[in-house]
Amino acid sequence: MIAELCELTVHIDTGRWSETVLDAVSLAVPAGRITALLGESGCGKSMLAAALTGGLPESAQVTGEVLVDGVPVRDRRHWRRLRGRTVGLVPQAGVTAFSAGHTVGAQLRERENRYRRWTLDRACAAARYPADAFDLHPHQHSGGQIQRAALAAALLPAPEVLIADEPTASLDADLAHEVWATLRQYADAGAAVLAITQDVSLLTTTGVADRMAVLREGRITAAGSASELRSLADPYVRGFFLDSV
Numbered sequence: 001m002i003a004e005l006c007e008l009t010v011h012i013d014t015g016r017w018s019e020t021v022l023d024a025v026s027l028a029v030p031a032g033r034i035t036a037l038l039g040e041s042g043c044g045k046s047m048l049a050a051a052l053t054g055g056l057p058e059s060a061q062v063t064g065e066v067l068v069d070g071v072p073v074r075d076r077r078h079w080r081r082l083r084g085r086t087v088g089l090v091p092q093a094g095v096t097a098f099s100a101g102h103t104v105g106a107q108l109r110e111r112e113n114r115y116r117r118w119t120l121d122r123a124c125a126a127a128r129y130p131a132d133a134f135d136l137h138p139h140q141h142s143g144g145q146i147q148r149a150a151l152a153a154a155l156l157p158a159p160e161v162l163i164a165d166e167p168t169a170s171l172d173a174d175l176a177h178e179v180w181a182t183l184r185q186y187a188d189a190g191a192a193v194l195a196i197t198q199d200v201s202l203l204t205t206t207g208v209a210d211r212m213a214v215l216r217e218g219r220i221t222a223a224g225s226a227s228e229l230r231s232l233a234d235p236y237v238r239g240f241f242l243d244s245v
């Protein structure tokens, strides 16, 4: 399975402002690999994640293609069929993966029963989500807890393509390493993984990502291995590697 953006341009006109948020973006997220997406705040990373999971805002004007397994995905019905078992998203704000009125444990159990792929125990262990938080509602979780709950929710259907938007942003260093190890194992088992992250120093010390792509103002400006990117003269790209060894 491979997910791809081909010359994808996304323009948003809200009536109050108008902006090209992704500009002729081409990116492949291949099976068995972790592709890491880097970029400064507001450059379009979450919009790219939304494009790859069929979650662009209604107001978006889109040209170019999103391909999943080589097939263009052009309408919401098609995305509804793909979401879950084929394409999964760990949203940047984990709380948005859940509805407010039910406990997280109940919602995870409902997903386990609906998809019948991974067990709840397996998904929660992989996501490092503690079972003693099951009885809490989403807003009663800490930022790190709900982020891990959202990863567990995304893993339950065992999607072939997993898009994780800053999945370790609220975690301490030890938990972040463990979650990256989970993503690595998940990719090694055959999934295509795209992980949006700011944590370049963790990526370079662990070597956990196979490839990195750099987004700037809605454009992919560089892509390659960590060592390839570090050797580039572009100050924007170099800026991500300043703290890494």
Ligand SMILES: Nc1ncnc2c1ncn2[C@@H]1O[C@H](COP(=O)(O)OP(=O)(O)OP(=O)(O)O)[C@@H](O)[C@H]1O
Binding pocket: 012, 014, 019, 021, 039, 040, 041, 042, 043, 044, 045, 046, 047, 048, 057, 092
């Ligand atoms: N629902 C929306 N409607 C209109 N514009 C949006 C919407 N969501 C995001 N944008 C705009 O799209 C641009 C890219 O936003 P995006 O959330 O993709 O950035 P990002 O790189 O993920 O940033 P961060 O690292 O801060 O999360 C921003 O200018 C933002 O204002």
